[in-house]
Amino acid sequence: MSQPPAPRARPGRLLRTGAALVVLLAVAGYLVVQYVTGGEDARGCKVVAGGSGTGSYGLTADQAVNAATITAVGTARALPERAVTIALATALQESALRNLDHGDRDSLGLFQQRPSQGWGTRKDIMDPAYAAGEFYDHLVKVPDYTRLPLTDAAQRVQRSGFPDAYAKHEPDAALLAAALTGRSGATLTCAGLPAGGSPTGPDAVRAALVRDFGRGVLQPAAADAEAAPAPSPSPEISGETSGGRTVTLPVTASWTGEGAIARQSAERRGWQLAHWAVANASALHIERVAYAGREWTAGSTGSTWRPTGADGTAGAERGPGPVRITSGR
Structure with missing residues (x-):
């Protein structure tokens, strides 16, 4: 006597099983990467508040390099920490501290500066030290920029379509500036x-x-x-x-x-x-x-x-x- 055929798996069940398998494979791959590299922050950085302050900010190694360059260029010009904070907040908003080779229209680099608007050549703007210098050159021409709200000072330089966007980065920029100008020691x-x-x-x-x-x-x-x-x-x-x-x-x-x-x-x-x-x-x-x-x-x-x-x-x-x-x- 022949056995009745096994019931067919429903399409929905197959789909759920396949999705679960994909998730399991992704988790397994993630764990392997963590084991090999030493964790998701293995190449990352962290800055914390000094003294009795609170707060911390995590960033990638590439972001840390760019933040350090922006700060060094500012302090080499004997600019105050407030100028560095404004520059870092601006770069956090414009590029997330990444040296982007693209952007809106012809915008490029850490500050999304545009060759067509006189910020320099494409090669110039893609040099973080040059880009930071150009930002500071324009910032110091803003009257009383150290006394302005950060978002106003940044907007006077950037002329962004989102003039209030810089303010939300001020706490993180201030932590970075305190560490990278050296005011807050052993915090990065x-x-x-x-x-x-x-x-x-x-x-x-x-x-x-x-x-x-x-x-x-x-x-x-x-x-x-x-x-x-x-x-x-x-x-x-x-x-x-x-x-x-x-x-x-x-x-x-x-x-x-x-x-x-x-x-x-x-x-x-x-x-x-x-x-x-x-x-x-x-x-x-x-x-x-x-x-x-x-x-x-x-x-x-x-x-x-x-x-x-x-x-x-x-x-x-x-x-x-x-x-x-x-x-x-």
């Missing part, structure tokens, strides 16, 4: 896993520093050079502990005042350089950054700034000295 961390095919070695670090800060970053200020014993005119490449892979940057009190105020300025400058190096860690294969008794190491748990003192705490209390940036081989 990155996983720092190297990106493939990127330039490595101390020469690449030097070139990137000059690109963002100008050549003055490689030597002490004249006033400090008189007081310091035989300083080198350029960063020292130390071969004692890192096989010639460490760039030692002088940190000078060249911004303001004397005495305690000058020292505070030197410390701020040091944290700016240290945070810049951490932001560029993936791009430049930087393995370690040390400053003021603290050290960041790529790939370490939490990528935190750890005290370097012998007892685990005393090192964090040392006064500011040079910034040491150790690159990969």
Whole structure:
């Protein structure tokens, strides 16, 4: 006696089964990626509020590099932190801090500047340092821009069709500006896993520093050079502990005042350089950054700034000295 045929699967059930299988495969693939890369933030960065402040902001390694460049260009022009905050908020709105090669009509780059509107050539605008410089050139022409609401100051430069869009980025931009100008020390961390095919070695670090800060970053200020014993005119490449892979940057009190105020300025400058190096860690294969008794190491748990003192705490209390940036081989 023949058996009755098995009931046919309903189309709806097949569809649900197929969808479930796709989801399971996607989850499995995600878990594999996390295992290989060390987590979704393995190449990401995070900035937190300093002191008794609250708040944090996460960003990718590429975004961190662009934010560091925007900040460096502003401080190299001796512009106030407010100018940097405005620039960062503008870039967050216009491009999400990505160097886009497209946009509305002929808009390009971090600030979505348009060659047809006189912002420069396509090649110029795609250079983050150039684009940031152009933004600042226009910003400083806005009367009392530091006293204006951020969205108004940004709109005077950008002339956007969405003039109120910049305001929502102010809290995140302010966190980034505080860290990347050095006012808030040890507040920016990155996983720092190297990106493939990127330039490595101390020469690449030097070139990137000059690109963002100008050549003055490689030597002490004249006033400090008189007081310091035989300083080198350029960063020292130390071969004692890192096989010639460490760039030692002088940190000078060249911004303001004397005495305690000058020292505070030197410390701020040091944290700016240290945070810049951490932001560029993936791009430049930087393995370690040390400053003021603290050290960041790529790939370490939490990528935190750890005290370097012998007892685990005393090192964090040392006064500011040079910034040491150790690159990969």
